[in-house]
Amino acid sequence: MSYRPHFNFCILGGGQLGWMMVLEGSKFPINFYVYADREEPACRVARCFKEDYKKIIEECDVVTFEFEHVDEGPLTLAHDLGKLLPGLNSVNLKRARHLEKEYLRKEGFPVPRFITVENGDEALRVLRDEFGGVGVIKKSEGGYDGKGQYFVKGNVEDFRFLEKEGGYFVVEEFVDFDYEASIIAVRRGGEFKSYPGTFNYNEKGILVYNYGPYENQQMRDIAKELTSRLNYTGVIGIEFFVKEGKVMINEFAPRVHNTGHYTLDGAEVSQFEQHVRALSGLELGSTEVMSFSGTVNVLGIQEPPLSVLQYGTLYWYGKNSATKRRKMGHINVIGENLLDVKAKIEKVMKILYPNGLDL
């Protein structure tokens, strides 16, 4: 008799999150299939498919996604076949910001003050009349990594290009936070575990670096409550604003998350391995961190910056072209304490962006 790994795990989307899921999940007796074009990162390490998705999804034991804005066809099919994890309820919240925000507020989670409007013209009016001209206008659909987000600081006139835009918008108070933070958690069948949090540094809506552990019980409690209400399965990333010791949810992502990349080197079990475990019916792994650690994103840089290897481990996604702001790789560093990690992050930042960040 001969044994071959037989659990078929399907990932919709072939970016770096899918790539790391495959790298980390390939230690298990699991076959990975990725819905993506051939040149995408995950296709270097797994079998990719696209046109024949109906056949492949039929053969998959579980289907997940590494990105919310994935094609409707395979997502709906996976849901209809009862194979989609996390479930469509979570994905749908994520695909329209106003639904996510409304849901969080309705369920009583702390969120910034916001008003949902139905077009850009109304967004500008509400921002002027209800928020005194200072706030954030966010398109409801298609937004991630700072796309579709506009920070208005009194200069409403500069955003008149939004007047003609249709579709839902969220108009939100500008939160003058002390810092941003996030937490990675995992749930499966009522079992819940969370990693400690991290401090995050975003610029123009995109993560530049983060580090931890940053212990915050409010964040852990919210993660537990939110995943429970969503009847969630898998890894989730939740971003927070922290001000005077109080947390507010900025947003969540129903999947592995950029601020959890440090777990590859700093935690006992990575978020990617954890996600694969949760979705494959395997025992959840430890969420303990082993070290102070952090991640620096490589944004818009064409050639792999190999000299960073003196400070940590480089994950190079192997994308074709480095357009501005594009995530091309990341570096994980670990250290003796938070200051040591921060010092290494500074050194890596200087190598990556000798002339400063320009996002």
Add this chain to the structure above:
Amino acid sequence: MSYRPHFNFCILGGGQLGWMMVLEGSKFPINFYVYADREEPACRVARCFKEDYKKIIEECDVVTFEFEHVDEGPLTLAHDLGKLLPGLNSVNLKRARHLEKEYLRKEGFPVPRFITVENGDEALRVLRDEFGGVGVIKKSEGGYDGKGQYFVKGNVEDFRFLEKEGGYFVVEEFVDFDYEASIIAVRRGGEFKSYPGTFNYNEKGILVYNYGPYENQQMRDIAKELTSRLNYTGVIGIEFFVKEGKVMINEFAPRVHNTGHYTLDGAEVSQFEQHVRALSGLELGSTEVMSFSGTVNVLGIQEPPLSVLQYGTLYWYGKNSATKRRKMGHINVIGENLLDVKAKIEKVMKILYPNGLDL
């Protein structure tokens, strides 16, 4: 302009060591090519080749091996082209036990007392006359994982089947060690680093489990001296007998090593990532351990023992058939201290071998 990873890294042999090299090395901007048959573990995650090896090796920037007993053709070609790392001097010592032993003794490293003989008949005679009938007879060629090793404890008559065998043998004193240990080290261009050691438990010449860290300066010093004399590049594994605080080299392996698998979960940088770094001209990584940790081998078991996942991470190699003693996977555990690690190893052992080990 478009960037594609361009460094070509070739591995001779497609077993679990090659598989983990690819998994760990795929984070770097490196293409992996593996000389192996399609059904071997490493071929699930890298491009495999065999017949057209001349063409592929021409295109490789570096060629290494995950097993000493690899086909002569590609090994020699890689050497002739100046691409083989670690060098042929180290491989050759390893492919004939008597050369390895003679070399270590000549260079003044502590080794058990041994005598090299030219056939099986002479081996039996020497064992009887020079070692009082108690010792170990080792075939010089083709030996690994206990193959070609015979432990004789007075019962020389039971081994008369060796009388007809030709080829070099090593006859060695039986070392009544306190324990076995090993160390993983790495060298590149004069730079040397070593991981702490581990305690190893072998049965019938095959590793069952190991754990650490076990700090032993003699082992670190020997690793440094040996790799220096060999002008070595890459990761090396060196196995020792420890008796009354003194160490003797049992053998070394010029490659990543089974007793270094714990580094995947317990060290800042794994032995596999380290080997890829050293051979690709990249900065060496940290050899610090982050936790007490250990590895249990899954030997001769057909189905992946998923229930071990409550104690650690399972690496399942995906081999076709589980013949007796065959390494099918391993489990890495980490713990608060050595006792905690040892307790987890015991629990995993009970799951794997409920009726005890039968190797």
